[in-house]
Amino acid sequence: MPTGDAQEARRAEFERARRARTEEVQTSPRRVYELIRSMIRRGTASPDTALGEAELVRHLGASRNAVRRALQMLADDGVVVRQRRAGTSVLHDIVAVHDGEVGPRAYEGAADEGRLRVSTLECRRISTPPVVQQGLGTDVVSVLLLEQVGFVGGAPLYLRVGYNVTDLTAEEFTTRIEENHVRYPPIAEVFESLFDVPYGGSSSVVEAVSCEERAAGLLGVPEGSPVLLRELTTRQTDGTPRELSFTHFRGDRVALLGGDHGPQRAVGSGGFADVDLPLQ
Structure with missing residues (x-):
């Protein structure tokens, strides 16, 4: 059997691994809200685009709860519309x-x-x-x-x-x-x-x-x-x-x-190129 010191070392290692996994996941609804709104502003998520929770969780590195609360914040802003069974979609661009x-x-x-x-x-x-x-x-x-x-x-x-x-x-x-x-x-x-x-x-x-x-x-x-x-x-x-x-x-x-910093490719209403996310 592991000695007391060995057991303590294993518990410490487990706790470090648990914290590392937690830190990899974005749990702040405000921060997720900022990221999704940025996507909409940049034209990555255009009007009528479906915002699937599972895809957002994966591509934003966020918890499902944070994504759901962020989407509700955007709905309160009038930027997205949330419908039962139909899900969430972008209502208009920024x-x-x-x-x-x-x-x-x-x-x-x-x-x-x-x-x-x-x-x-x-x-x-x-x-x-x-x-x-x-x-x-x-x-x-x-x-x-x-x-x-x-x-x-x-x-x-x-x-x-x-x-x-x-x-x-x-x-x-x-x-x-x-x-x-x-x-x-x-x-x-x-x-x-x-x-x-x-x-x-x-x-x-x-x-x-x-x-x-x-x-x-x-x-x-x-x-x-x-x-x-x-x-x-x-x-x-x-x-x-x-x-x-x-x-x-x-x-x-x-x-x-603010001012442009170097050459940019204009796309969507935001005026900047961005990496498209598969949000269908």
């Missing part, structure tokens, strides 16, 4: 909006080409509010206020208000905007067509806020729903601000992406 872009990249060759439609709700000249002057310059006495709703695949995606420094009339500015809405070119081209100067860049701040009543109605979400509010300042090449905008993005439909 649309990528890149640094400096007004909306998703909808120009020729981009991931969301042909999916974007923008409706202009209002365009009129107003006296520049002092808080807007802080962003655009104290010498800017009037701006064109522009309000738009962007739709992707027929569903509202964002509500945007912009304060534009231009001498154009509201009618002239609206005409130029509508010309850009025919094919939705890149932001640099849009900027130059609107302001007659080259695009110099932009800076932004993003916050998570609760959606107020009117915005909620336009975005098709319940009042108080979480949305992403982005304040964006767009400038010409000499650094002069030409627009200060505030955009409410649907929190369940949009991912705001």
